[in-house]
Amino acid sequence: MQPDIWFCPNDWRSLIFRLVLAMLAGGAIGWNRELKRKPAGLRTHILVTVGAAFFVMVPLQAGCETQNSDAVSRAIQGVATGIGFLGAGEILEKSRADITKVEVKGLTSASALWVSAALGIAAGCGLWQLTLTGSILTLVVLTVFKRIEQWSERLPRGRE
Numbered sequence: 486m487q488p489d490i491w492f493c494p495n496d497w498r499s500l501i502f503r504l505v506l507a508m509l510a511g512g513a514i515g516w517n518r519e520l521k522r523k524p525a526g527l528r529t530h531i532l533v534t535v536g537a538a539f540f541v542m543v544p545l546q547a548g549c550e551t552q553n554s555d556a557v558s559r560a561i562q563g564v565a566t567g568i569g570f571l572g573a574g575e576i577l578e579k580s581r582a583d584i585t586k587v588e589v590k591g592l593t594s595a596s597a598l599w600v601s602a603a604l605g606i607a608a609g610c611g612l613w614q615l616t617l618t619g620s621i622l623t624l625v626v627l628t629v630f631k632r633i634e635q636w637s638e639r640l641p642r643g644r645e
Contacts, residue, residue, distance in 0.1 A: 499611065500542070507538035507608035510620045511601050517627050523594050525575055530601045533571070537564045537605025545610070561606055568602040571595075597627065 486558050515530030540563060572595030600623050602620035607616040 499522070500546075502613075503542060503608050503611055504535060504538055506613055506616055507534040507577030507605045510534050510604040510608060510616050513620050514601050514604075514623055514627070517624060518594065518597055525594050527596055530598065533568065533598055533601045534605035534608065537568070537602040540564050541606050541609035564602050564606060568599055572598050593627070599624070604634055 510525060511531040511534030514534075515525075517526035519526035531616060540560045541557060544560050547556070575595045575598065576591040600619070604616050604619050604623070607619060
């Protein structure tokens, strides 16, 4: 069964639900990043998810009668391109902090922004199950897998 991602301009409940869902998804990831004192924290992730949802919902709402999926596809491509620039800025800012030592930092933060945009797109399309599942899996990666990385760093290394 195909999910119903189209809605009409007078469907306020669906519109509000999608935007609040995007806000909550971004808020959950942003709160995780905020607790770790990352530059892209709570507000940034919420703005990314809500912004992505808006960019998808505008062509959906404008094309209520025609249901033109090309406009939605172009909006998704635009969000993906735009968030790439935001993520690159996060990586570059972190990498330049100590010019004497070349070390790339900010990849996880950039990836979290990228996933937040995808969650906003899913929420904007009304795919609440996908948004919820994606949010939970993202939080698992940011918390549980971080602990696994820290544990593996303490393991003794063999000779190579």
